[in-house]
Structures are given as structure tokens and as C-alpha cells.
Amino acid sequence: MSVLENFQDWKSFLASRVAQAASSGMEQETMENMAYQIGNYLSNQVDPKNEQERLLKELWDAGNEEQRHAMAGAMINFVQNKKQ
Template sequence: MSVLDNFQDWKSFLAQRVAQAATVGMEKETMENVAYQIGNYLSNQVDPKNEQERLLKELWDAGTEEQRHAMAGAMINYVQNKKQ
């Protein structure tokens, strides 16, 4: 089973990776750039498995590059501040 099969699993997975990156001293801007690259990959290569992923893909596809960077940053903030 993939972490992409369940949105809660995906959020938990992303929160753990963001926490690890912060622990090793990765700057937020670098995390956002990595999140942007992952967002592009997911949008282009992975079929959404649930409603939440479908919505994120549609928003990603509709956005400009600047808006996509903002979404990547917002996802990082979301998983950092959300109680799992």
C-alpha cells in the first residue's frame, strides 16, 4: 500500500519528512523548492487516489508557477501546524 492511497497517510508521511528536513537543518526555502518539485512530479506522473488528491492536482494544474510555489509552501505549513 502506498502513502498516496489515503490522504491522512500522505499528510503524516509529509509531516514526518518535513520534520526530518528541519531536524537536519534544511532551510524552509529549500523545503519549499523540494515540495514544488514533488508537486510537479505528482501532478504529471501519479493518478490521484482520492478526492483530496484530485482537488490538489486540479488546483496545481490551474495555477501559475508562482501559485504552485505558494501551494508547496502552504502544504509544508499545513503539515507543520496540523495536529495529526
Template sequence: MSTVLTVFDKWKEFLAQRVDQAEKVGLDDEKISKLAYQIGEFLADKVDPENGEERVLKELWDAGDESERKVMARLMVKLVNKE
């Protein structure tokens, strides 16, 4: 997975593809946001940031409480949906 995370644009593209797949199988926005939150938790716990953008996201994630992290997850989904 680290090659996907090397470049932030690649990460956004990867996330956009996963969101698109989730929408195609009929998941609603709330379920997609929950999945994005779970992915964020996994990445924060298991993956070391490899660039500045990832480092900022991890620091924000670590600084936030659960509800703030859920907002971040929803915002990431919105970010990739609009592109």
C-alpha cells in the same frame, strides 16, 4: 508510493515526516518549500489521483502558474507543520 497516497491523512503524515527530516538536517524553510514544489511537480506529472482530496489538489496545481504552485507547496508544508 501509491499506498502512501491512498488516504489523504497518510499523505499528510508522510509529508510531515519528510519535512521533519529536512528540518533536522538543517534545511531552512525556503529549501523545504522548494523541495515540496519539486515533489508537487513530480506527483502532478507521474501519479494519478486516487481519492477526492488528491484530485482537487491536482486540479488546483494544474490550474495554477508556477508562482501559485509554489504558494501551494508552501501551504502544504505549513499544513503539516501545524499538526
């Protein structure tokens, strides 16, 4: 089963990767740029597997570049600050 099939699994996966990047010294801006690139890839190449992913895709597609960067940063903050 892919982490994309269950939103809780996706959040846990993302949180673990963000924590790993932060602990290895990656700067917040670099993480946000990577999240932006991943968001573009997911939006263009991956069919959403659940309602939450569908909503994120629709929001991503509706936004301009600046809004997408903000959304990528918000996702990082979300998983960094969310109690799992």
C-alpha cells in the same frame, strides 16, 4: 498500500519528512523548492488516488508557477502546524 492511497497517511508521511528535513537543518526555502518539484512530479506522473489528491492536482494544474510555489509552501506549513 501506498501512502498516496489515503490522504491521512499522505499527510502523516509528509509531516514526518518535513520534520526530518527541518531537524537536519534544511532551510524553509529549500523545503519549499523540494515540495514544488514533488508537486510537479505528482501532477505529471501520478494518478490521484482519492478526492483530496484530485482537488490538489486540479488546483496545481490551474495555477501558474508562482501560485504553485505558494501552494507547495502552504502544504509544508499545513503539515508543520496540523495536529496529527
